[in-house]
Amino acid sequence: MKDVRKINCDGVITSRRKIANNIYHIKIELEERFPIFAYGNFVMVHLKDYMNVLLPRPFSIFRAKNKILELVFKEVGTGTKMIATSILPFNVRVWGPLGNSFPFGKDMLCVAGGLGLIPLYQSIIKRNFKEVFVGFKNIYEAYFVKSLQKRGVIISSDDGSLGERGFVTEIFYQYLKRTNFKGKVVSCGPIGFLKRLWEIEREVGNIETYGSFEKHMACGFGVCLGCAMETPWGFVKVCSDGPVFRLKDVFGE
Amino acid sequence: MSLKVRIGNLELKNPFMPASGTFGSGLEYEDFGNLSELGAIVTKGVSLNPKIGNKPPRICELPGGMLNSIGLENIGIEKFVKVLDELGKYETNVIVNFFGNSLEEYIEVAKILDGHNVVSCLEMNISCPNIKEGGMCFGTDPNMVYTLVKEVKKNIQKDLWVKLTPNAGNLISIARSAEDAGASAIVIANTYTGMKVDVATKRPVLGNIFGGYSGPVIKPITLYHVFCCAKEINVPIIACGGIVTLEDALEYFIVGASAVQVGTANFTNPHILWELIKKMESYLRAENTSLSDLVGSLKI
Ligand SMILES: Cc1cc2nc3c(=O)[nH]c(=O)nc-3n(C[C@H](O)[C@H](O)[C@H](O)COP(=O)(O)OP(=O)(O)OC[C@H]3O[C@@H](n4cnc5c(N)ncnc54)[C@H](O)[C@@H]3O)c2cc1C
Ligand SMILES: Cc1cc2nc3c(=O)[nH]c(=O)nc-3n(C[C@H](O)[C@H](O)[C@H](O)COP(=O)(O)O)c2cc1C
Numbered sequence: 207m208k209d210v211r212k213i214n215c216d217g218v219i220t221s222r223r224k225i226a227n228n229i230y231h232i233k234i235e236l237e238e239r240f241p242i243f244a245y246g247n248f249v250m251v252h253l254k255d256y257m258n259v260l261l262p263r264p265f266s267i268f269r270a271k272n273k274i275l276e277l278v279f280k281e282v283g284t285g286t287k288m289i290a291t292s293i294l295p296f297n298v299r300v301w302g303p304l305g306n307s308f309p310f311g312k313d314m315l316c317v318a319g320g321l322g323l324i325p326l327y328q329s330i331i332k333r334n335f336k337e338v339f340v341g342f343k344n345i346y347e348a349y350f351v352k353s354l355q356k357r358g359v360i361i362s363s364d365d366g367s368l369g370e371r372g373f374v375t376e377i378f379y380q381y382l383k384r385t386n387f388k389g390k391v392v393s394c395g396p397i398g399f400l401k402r403l404w405e406i407e408r409e410v411g412n413i414e415t416y417g418s419f420e421k422h423m424a425c426g427f428g429v430c431l432g433c434a435m436e437t438p439w440g441f442v443k444v445c446s447d448g449p450v451f452r453l454k455d456v457f458g459e
Numbered sequence: 460m461s462l463k464v465r466i467g468n469l470e471l472k473n474p475f476m477p478a479s480g481t482f483g484s485g486l487e488y489e490d491f492g493n494l495s496e497l498g499a500i501v502t503k504g505v506s507l508n509p510k511i512g513n514k515p516p517r518i519c520e521l522p523g524g525m526l527n528s529i530g531l532e533n534i535g536i537e538k539f540v541k542v543l544d545e546l547g548k549y550e551t552n553v554i555v556n557f558f559g560n561s562l563e564e565y566i567e568v569a570k571i572l573d574g575h576n577v578v579s580c581l582e583m584n585i586s587c588p589n590i591k592e593g594g595m596c597f598g599t600d601p602n603m604v605y606t607l608v609k610e611v612k613k614n615i616q617k618d619l620w621v622k623l624t625p626n627a628g629n630l631i632s633i634a635r636s637a638e639d640a641g642a643s644a645i646v647i648a649n650t651y652t653g654m655k656v657d658v659a660t661k662r663p664v665l666g667n668i669f670g671g672y673s674g675p676v677i678k679p680i681t682l683y684h685v686f687c688c689a690k691e692i693n694v695p696i697i698a699c700g701g702i703v704t705l706e707d708a709l710e711y712f713i714v715g716a717s718a719v720q721v722g723t724a725n726f727t728n729p730h731i732l733w734e735l736i737k738k739m740e741s742y743l744r745a746e747n748t749s750l751s752d753l754v755g756s757l758k759i
């Protein structure tokens with residue numbers, strides 16, 4: 207995606223809505239129009255008025271239209287707590303779109319766990335997939351449930367408090383065994399989830415699974431070399447070689 | 460108001476440039492600003508052979524600063540030369556930061572860079588272990604620095620800048636050695652060695668255990684080093700450490716730096732160098748002064 211234009215400008219968080227336990231949806235009004243982006247791209251957000259959060263944080267692009275950028279995030283540490291609790295309007299600096307994107311194609315499957323839904327959500331809504339599996343920890347951490355249900359998404363929760371009971375990876379696995387699906391699978395979720403999907407690909411064969419990975423980042427566009435991820439073939443940069451990788455290229459034999 | 464500054468044989472259109480390792484090859488910043496407007500482009504450290512770098516995690520954020528243990532990962536001089544060809548289209552100086560683990564390695568890389576027409580001058584990172592001397596850091600011993608600079612300089616035509624490690628403690632004697640051996644400028648300084656422990660797991664946060672501390676928190680310390688060295692040496696000093704605002708840069712000029720490098724702040728705003736140049740122009744106009752009047756204007 208080398209020729210995609212990037213912006214780097216100031217913005218103001220103008221609205222914030224809690225959509226589940228510790229999960230928020232925010233709108234950022236940017237000084238510039240947000241460029242065309244692809245599903246899986248992310249932005250770096252710098253909390254420029256707070257010296258104690260020095261580095262910017264990476265967030266998937268949830269939606270962007272004209273000068274409004276929307277993100278969905280979970281409060282996990284210092285920076286996200288700041289965004290979750292500060293009085294609005296709240297000043298930030300944003301640069302992006304960054305990174306590569308999910309493969310595009312017909313009849314793909316989609317598997318998302320928890321926050322992994324965010325970079326895939328708009329594509330799910332557009333019904334770009336043959337079948338979609340979304341798993342949450344429990345009903346309290348679930349979001350956008352109604353609109354997912356409306357699109358026939360298979361929803362599950364680890365504790366059974368919402369939809370089918372069990373890990374989303376296992377529900378996906380049962381589906382593969384039932385249907386003998388062949389083709390591409392796109393996914394996003396925690397590292398354990400991605401590892402399990404790789405085990406599944408290895409076992410069933412015939413599928414190509416792509417996943418979006420996370421690492422601590424400083425720059426987001428390939429200059430600091432801080433986001434290095436170990437693979438059997440050496441280090442890759444999650445921000446600029448990824449964040450989307452074929453699982454085989456990360457975990458492979 | 461002219462922002463021009465002369466460093467050895469080089470003329471810089473302004474005294475602002477990135478710090479090595481925080482700006483990639485420069486090409487990654489094409490989206491954020493016109494590279495020709497910078498005083499210089501300073502590229503990521505390169506060595507004779509490719510280096511795979513350290514085990515992750517490689518970065519750790521701390522209040523006001525960050526630790527990095529990238530481990531000088533780079534593609535090696537052979538591949539890097541192709542990147543240099545691409546940089547040739549920009550109308551500014553290209554400064555190539557390089558390093559080695561032996562005198563011979565330093566000399567060999569320097570010779571290759573010296574022969575490349577895009578390279579304006581060489582910046583030597585001396586914060587590396589000398590394998591032959593039991594891994595002792597080149598940059599902490601004045602005699603080793605003298606020999607290293609002298610031998611490298613003998614083999615090249617272009618200007619050589621020497622980038623000091625602040626971990627040497629007394630930078631004055633190191634800076635003097637580099638100057639006496641033929642350095643055209645002294646860059647002060649690299650990162651401060653440090654570490655962070657995760658108390659829950661009792662493990663170091665960085666995969667490499669320790670790393671280099673950079674960012675706003677180091678500025679007062681590096682500023683003091685620049686102040687001390689500026690009084691003692693005659694070649695220009697290029698200050699590097701914790702610059703975020705114009706005020707930070709001005710402090711360095713006032714204590715005697717002729718130019719400045721911006722590192723970690725490129726990560727918090729990829730457009731920072733261009734903003735600092737604009738602000739500097741406005742400042743000099745508003746104060747009706749020049750850069751040369753500002754440099755070393757500290758009143759004691
Ligand atoms: C490409 C990419 C896209 C992302 N998209 C989203 C998103 O859309 N919504 C969302 O809520 N989060 C997303 N994240 C994760 C998000 O960047 C981190 O949650 C955030 O940086 C934490 O900041 P903090 O200051 O609150 O946490 P810190 O105080 O820095 O850390 C708190 C905890 O979060 C962990 N953490 C911090 N940064 C990261 C990181 N980059 N990756 C993994 N763990 C981290 C730390 O290890 C620690 O356990 C994404 C990460 C990447 C790499
Ligand atoms: C991620 C990172 C990578 C770096 N890589 C190099 C390098 O390759 N060579 C070098 O001489 N200095 C390197 N440095 C040091 C910087 O050039 C600079 O000296 C230091 O960060 C202090 O400046 P700052 O506080 O403005 O960041 C690196 C620093 C960081 C943060």
Ligand code: FES
Nearest residue numbers: 426430431433445
């Ligand atoms: S975050 Fe800087 S190289 Fe990936």
